[in-house]
Amino acid sequence: MLDIEKLKKEIPITEEIAACRELLWNNPGCRHHEDAAPSEEPIVDIDEAEARLLRFAPYIEKVYPDVLEGIIESDLTEIPEMKEALAMDTEGVLEPVELPGRLFLKCDSHLPISGSVKARGGIYEVLKFAEQVAMENGMLTEEDDYSILAEPRFRDLFSRYSVAVGSTGNLGLSIGIMSAKLGFQVTVHMSADARQWKKDMLRSQGVIVKEYPDDYEAAVAQGRREAEEDPNCHFVDDENSLDLFAGYSVAGKRLKQQLEARGITIDEEHRLYVYLPCGVGGAPGGVTYGIKEYFGDDAYCFFAEPTHAPCMTLGLATGLHNRISVKDVGIDGRTEADGLAVGRASALVADAMESRLDGCFTVDDSRLYPYLAILKDTEDLFIEPSACAGFAGLKYIAEGQANVPAPDEDSIHIVWATGGSMVPEEEKNSYYIKGKMEV
Ligand SMILES: *Cc1c(COP(=O)(O)O)cnc(C)c1O
Numbered sequence: 001m002l003d004i005e006k007l008k009k010e011i012p013i014t015e016e017i018a019a020c021r022e023l024l025w026n027n028p029g030c031r032h033h034e035d036a037a038p039s040e041e042p043i044v045d046i047d048e049a050e051a052r053l054l055r056f057a058p059y060i061e062k063v064y065p066d067v068l069e070g071i072i073e074s075d076l077t078e079i080p081e082m083k084e085a086l087a088m089d090t091e092g093v094l095e096p097v098e099l100p101g102r103l104f105l106k107c108d109s110h111l112p113i114s115g116s117v118k119a120r121g122g123i124y125e126v127l128k129f130a131e132q133v134a135m136e137n138g139m140l141t142e143e144d145d146y147s148i149l150a151e152p153r154f155r156d157l158f159s160r161y162s163v164a165v166g167s168t169g170n171l172g173l174s175i176g177i178m179s180a181k182l183g184f185q186v187t188v189h190m191s192a193d194a195r196q197w198k199k200d201m202l203r204s205q206g207v208i209v210k211e212y213p214d215d216y217e218a219a220v221a222q223g224r225r226e227a228e229e230d231p232n233c234h235f236v237d238d239e240n241s242l243d244l245f246a247g248y249s250v251a252g253k254r255l256k257q258q259l260e261a262r263g264i265t266i267d268e269e270h271r272l273y274v275y276l277p278c279g280v281g282g283a284p285g286g287v288t289y290g291i292k293e294y295f296g297d298d299a300y301c302f303f304a305e306p307t308h309a310p311c312m313t314l315g316l317a318t319g320l321h322n323r324i325s326v327k328d329v330g331i332d333g334r335t336e337a338d339g340l341a342v343g344r345a346s347a348l349v350a351d352a353m354e355s356r357l358d359g360c361f362t363v364d365d366s367r368l369y370p371y372l373a374i375l376k377d378t379e380d381l382f383i384e385p386s387a388c389a390g391f392a393g394l395k396y397i398a399e400g401q402a403n404v405p406a407p408d409e410d411s412i413h414i415v416w417a418t419g420g421s422m423v424p425e426e427e428k429n430s431y432y433i434k435g436k437m438e439v
Pocket residue numbers: 116117118170171277278279280281282283284285339340342384386387418419420
């Protein structure tokens with residue numbers, strides 16, 4: 001049993017986390033702050049993952065002609081009007097922030113096929129499984145043009161296999177849509193937080209959706225149990241998957257190319273600050289891993305979590321990683337940021353972030369909708385509530401509260417917008433109206 005009172009005494013921030021207060025946690029273990037950075041073993045091979053995605057590009061282009069060159073990537077969009085609006089005092093729930101440097105949005109909200117950051121890791125893992133099945137059955141080699149995978153003989157093959165996943169929503173969408181397209185049988189175990197339209201959309205594509213009155217952890221556990229009973233079932237383990245992690249990590253390499261294409265070089269004088277919404281940790285963890293591999297010590301990464309589901313902040317701050325849940329400190333785990341409604345962090349990611357992540361901050365749900373509305377008004381971009389969490393971190397960096405060099409006019413800030421383009425119009429409107437009322 002965890003002795004929570006003792007924990008609160010030894011690690012005072014635990015008390016603040018338990019009180020659901022908005023806070024910034026600076027990671028004392030981040031290698032920036034060490035005199036001699038320890039050399040670290042690579043966790044995944046980013047080049048290998050990227051090469052696999054390139055092999056699949058002809059297939060993706062064939063079955064999704066809208067996906068340019070078959071590469072699932074999003075725009076990096078500068079949002080100067082948003083930056084200006086954030087500096088204004090509206091006397092609402094958002095304090096004005098004067099941010100030195102340029103502000104960008106990484107539009108994973110608009111990633112093709114499934115409209116969220118999960119299109120990186122989730123689709124990568126399904127493709128890798130399909131490749132493995134096809135190769136084991138002697139029907140595919142790396143030298144083939146992968147567009148053959150759209151042929152009926154492959155659908156027949158894949159229909160003898162199944163894929164399962166537990167999800168708060170968006171991972172289920174990515175896994176479900178891609179698996180169904182390839183021809184796999186697919187089951188998505190959805191937590192109570194998942195939005196109805198996500199379940200409806202999956203069912204319309206032939207995906208089996210099982211619902212759990214419980215939270216995300218329960219949905220994942222049930223999915224894992226059912227998958228274990230079936231040797232032909234591949235379980236996408238959101239809490240431990242290296243394949244998901246590898247798929248996300250490719251973003252770091254692509255981001256470097258995107259910045260270079262804009263003539264932006266990141267170095268000691270042109271620092272990069274990245275703000276990433278975090279649920280179980282896989283997506284922001286993989287992206288951070290990739291960013292640190294490609295930008296080294298000139299990039300600073302922060303996770304954003306809801307005050308009611310701060311699992312990574314709690315896991316890292318206490319050093320207990322996945323051995324503590326937000327429920328252990330009396331937090332309900334309920335949040336409007338459905339994609340972030342996770343009570344226990346991924347062990348894999350918590351370990352990987354111990355020396356790589358610069359810090360975490362938490363955000364109250366009441367701020368998410370105002371950010372959503374202001375972004376829509378200023379830049380005509382819609383992103384979902386979870387995806388807005390990153391904006392709440394700008395103030396900590398701007399005010400120099402983080403244990404990293406303060407930003408200046410040469411700094412680049414990237415808020416990672418993790419989802420939103422697939423949200424039905426009606427829901428988009430209701431989120432927007434909610435935001436307008438709270439601004
Ligand atoms: C899943 C998700 C995240 C966080 O990803 P994790 O891998 O769960 O940490 C952030 N935003 C949105 C919109 C998501 O769907």
